[in-house]
Amino acid sequence: xxxxxxxxxxxxxxxxxVFYALSKIIDVFxxxxxxxxxxCLVGLVRRYERWTRWAPAVAAATLYLFSTAxxxxxxxxxxxxxxxxxxxxxxxxxxxxxxxxxVAHGPMQxxxxxxxxxxxxRLLTAYDLLRSGRVRSVIIxxxxxxxxxxxxxxxxxxxxxxxxxxxxxxxxxxxRARNTRENAVESKRIAEERHLGSLLMITSARHxxxxxESFRRVGLETDTLPVDYRSVNTKRGALLPRSDDLDVSVHxxxxxFGGWIYKATF
Numbered sequence: 001x002x003x004x005x006x007x008x009x010x011x012x013x014x015x016x017x018v019f020y021a022l023s024k025i026i027d028v029f030x031x032x033x034x035x036x037x038x039x040c041l042v043g044l045v046r047r048y049e050r051w052t053r054w055a056p057a058v059a060a061a062t063l064y065l066f067s068t069a070x071x072x073x074x075x076x077x078x079x080x081x082x083x084x085x086x087x088x089x090x091x092x093x094x095x096x097x098x099x100x101x102x103v104a105h106g107p108m109q110x111x112x113x114x115x116x117x118x119x120x121x122r123l124l125t126a127y128d129l130l131r132s133g134r135v136r137s138v139i140i141x142x143x144x145x146x147x148x149x150x151x152x153x154x155x156x157x158x159x160x161x162x163x164x165x166x167x168x169x170x171x172x173x174x175x176r177a178r179n180t181r182e183n184a185v186e187s188k189r190i191a192e193e194r195h196l197g198s199l200l201m202i203t204s205a206r207h208x209x210x211x212x213e214s215f216r217r218v219g220l221e222t223d224t225l226p227v228d229y230r231s232v233n234t235k236r237g238a239l240l241p242r243s244d245d246l247d248v249s250v251h252x253x254x255x256x257f258g259g260w261i262y263k264a265t266f
Contacts, residue, residue, distance in 0.1 A: 030253045032066035032246065035059070066249040067241035075252035076206060077231035083208035086223040087200055094196040096135040097187050097222060098126040099203040099211060100142020100153035100177070108151050114160060119204050121228040123157055126202055130166050135200060138166075139190055141174040141183045180207070181262065184214040191220060204228035206252065210259040217262075 028034055036059040043055030065071050102123050107115040116123070129135045138161070142153030154175040162168050174190055177183040191199060203211050205226035215222055230248070 027250060027254055030257050031250050032062050032253075033250075036063045063246070064241050067243065067246040068239050069242070069245050070235075070238040072245040072248040072252065073231050073238070075256065076248055079209060079252055079255050080205040080226070080229055080231050083205040083226035084224060085226055087225045088223060091198060091223075092133065093129075093135045093198045093200045093223070095137045095139050095172070095191070095194075095198075096126055096129055096200045096202055096225075097139045097141060097183075098122055098157065099180070099183050099201065099207070100140070100157070101204070101207070103142075103151060103153045103156050105145045105149055105151045105153075108156070109149075114156060118230075119228055122202050122204065123160065125225065125227045127161055127164055127166065129200075129202075130161065130170060131164075137170045137172060137196075139172045139174055139187055141177045141187050143175050143178050143182075145178075180211050180214050180258075183211070184218045184220060187215070188218045188220040199223065200225055202227060206230070206255050210255055210262055213259060214262055 039055045039059035039062065043052050043059070046052040046055075099122065102116050102119040104115040104117045126135075126138050126140075130138060140154040140157050140161075142157065144150075144152055152175045154173040158171045158173050161171055172190060172194075174183075174186045177186045187199075190196070199220070199222040201208075201211065201215065201222040202225050205228060208224055208226045212222075212224060
């Protein structure tokens, strides 16, 4: 595979170890399942105290609420409604910035074959913009999921675009970023090195508010193209608990609280 690699830049000046670790474990602490388990544990250990008597009931209520479409869809819809589409008609952008997060690292490592998750619409949209000439090139920003992960997201997505017929000189790989914060820092570096003017950021709608804030914090202005919408208007079965809705709630909470953490620490 021969793709157009971005020249490695100087080490970033923020504190990556602390922030990176926080960004990767935030799902655990912001999961309603974790909250419910903690409440059950408190109720079990301190079951004879009055203030913990209702802990198991609160745990059950927490799991139930976040497992309903009413709650999960409300959380997700709030995020997606905040994702403004600012892509301008008639503009040919110098580059699209495709944010990683579309590769299913575990299955790909296990089966040694390309595997994508629900965020694959980011890749499909980037391909369509390149194919139709709406963007001249694409910056694919995404590194390894962990230090020992052999899968480099930018390489996988770049190879896929090339297999679909996109000329390799239009594909710029940024393979250092490990989270949204680093996506912003590294994308700015590449844009400045290559004198790229008009930029279009492509990511999932629920991710746009946090990503856009990160890009603005580093001083990189981009238009946005939200994709991968998942919230719905239907109310059928809204109060029935489902594991899928619990997973949606976890992802939505990660974006909401993650946005607050980025604002407080970036």
